[in-house]
Amino acid sequence: MTKKIALVVASKGYQQDEYNETYKVLIKAGVTVVTVSDKLGDAVAHDGSTTRVDMTIDQVQPALFDGLFLIGGRGAMRGKCLDTPVVSKLLNEFLTLNKPYGAICVSPRILAQAEVLRNKKATAWNDDGLTEQVFADHGVIFVHDAVVVDGNVVTANGPQAAQAFGQAILTVL
Numbered sequence: 678m679t680k681k682i683a684l685v686v687a688s689k690g691y692q693q694d695e696y697n698e699t700y701k702v703l704i705k706a707g708v709t710v711v712t713v714s715d716k717l718g719d720a721v722a723h724d725g726s727t728t729r730v731d732m733t734i735d736q737v738q739p740a741l742f743d744g745l746f747l748i749g750g751r752g753a754m755r756g757k758c759l760d761t762p763v764v765s766k767l768l769n770e771f772l773t774l775n776k777p778y779g780a781i782c783v784s785p786r787i788l789a790q791a792e793v794l795r796n797k798k799a800t801a802w803n804d805d806g807l808t809e810q811v812f813a814d815h816g817v818i819f820v821h822d823a824v825v826v827d828g829n830v831v832t833a834n835g836p837q838a839a840q841a842f843g844q845a846i847l848t849v850l
Contacts, residue, residue, distance in 0.1 A: 749782020
């Protein structure tokens with residue numbers, strides 16, 4: 678497969694299993710994965726492991742990518758690493774171009790708030806009980822499955838779904 682996707686992580690506090698397992702599935706299938714974050718250098722997972730960042734979010738040119746997918750973890754929402762107007766704008770560009778996008782763990786909330794999940798089925802981490810309200814506020818249909826694909830949008834609910842998230846990304850590419 679000769680596709681190129683942006684896999685987006687928070688510079689501090691991304692979920693390492695979600696990133697690593699998704700990355701492995703995509704690389705094994707021949708997808709070029711570009712690791713994107715809010716800062717260059719090494720992104721630090723909440724377990725202390727790191728991954729090299731290839732480019733910053735504001736450097737992503739949607740025309741050069743086949744998809745955009747956000748990894749979850751504490752840092753996605755906290756500290757405004759990924760829950761920003763720049764990420765929202767980028768997601769809306771992928772929507773407008775009809776290119777695949779998605780998120781895992783808490784990050785589907787970012788998609789909902791960016792208004793790119795309206796009238797779509799989606800899933801997300803909900804251990805704090807807030808996802809249902811965020812989804813309701815933005816017209817998202819909450820499905821309590823590990824992975825949900827609606828059109829070219831893929832969402833997943835956490836690290837245990839990371840491999841299936843990667844496989845689902847392959848289906849929409």
